[in-house]
Amino acid sequence: MKFFLDCLxxxxxxxxxxxxxxxKLFIPKKRKSVTGEIVLITGAGHGIGRLTAYEFAKLKCKLVLWDINKHGLEETAAECKRLGAKVHSSAVDCSNREEIYSSAKKVKAEIGDVSILVNNAGVVYTSDLFATQDPQIEKTFEVNVLAHFWTTKAFLPEMMKNNHGHIVTVASAAGxxxxxxxxxxxxSKFAAVGFHKALTEELAALERTGIKTTCLCPNFINTGFIKNPSTR
Structure with missing residues (x-):
């Protein structure tokens, strides 16, 4: 019965x-050029982050790639270079606030002002509430939502000065x-969606109309986090 109601x-x-x-097919929106923009992507070592990096590489952006997985990060960086992009990659633990701040400071000093920030890094633990260990719960929130605060606080000030930038929140249908x-x-993903909505309203209240925001909420994707994902 519920299935038929869902269909209706x-x-x-x-x-x-x-x-x-x-x-949109007959009146397509004009696409903005991102050529030359400095794009920082967290969690770029595999999955959505890696594929996002490939697409930006094709658009001739300057890429800054972060991931805790150094081997996966190197593979992503190599392919982005093959696609013609300038790439800077660093192994960064997005659960560590001070590491994010110090890495961001290095990016601004050595590469320039990030104008497109893609907060993509994420972790997931599949277990019931009581089987989920306390450190796993903490890590989930540190990476999936708190990291968004630290990266945004690090890079948003320059975007606000220039009234130019874009912050992408990769959340989930689970949000x-x-x-x-x-x-x-x-x-954590509900929190990420809330972060995006509140940030969007705050930028509007501050009249920073040149800074755009996007929230992505994909369904299950077979990136390796969850084996054989399926859903109705």
Whole structure:
């Protein structure tokens, strides 16, 4: 019964999205150029972060790649260079506030002002509440949401001075709905969505219209975090 109700609720959304897609097909939005922009991507060593880096590399951006996985980071950096981008990569633990601040200071001194920040790094632990260890809960929030505060505080001031920039929050569909055995993950992604919404409103209140924000909420993707993901 619930399945049929879900389908009924989905139909009007499908109609709206189809009409929107048709409108964009005939009246496409002008794409902005990001050539030469300094783009920092956290969690660039694999998955969404790696593929995002590849796409920005094709657009001739200057890339700053962070990840705790040094080997994966080197692979991403090598492919981005092959695609023609200038790349700077550093092994950074996004659960460590001071490491984020010190790495950000180094980026600003040696590379320049980051104008596109992609907060993508994330961790997930699949277990019920009582089986999830306290340090795992803390790590989930440190990487999935608190790191967004530290990176944004590090790079937003220059964007505000120039009234130019873009902050991307990679959250999750789990930031809008609860999933069993992903209690800490869902909670952290709800927080990430809230961070994006509040930041967007704050920038508008400060009249920094040149700084854009985007929140991505993908469904399960087979990046290696969760084996054989599936959902209705």
């Amino acid at each position: 609720l989905l139909l009007p959304l499908l109609l709206i999205f189809t009409l929107e897609s048709l409108l 809008h709905t609860g999933v069993p055995f992903l209690l800490a993950y869902c909670s």
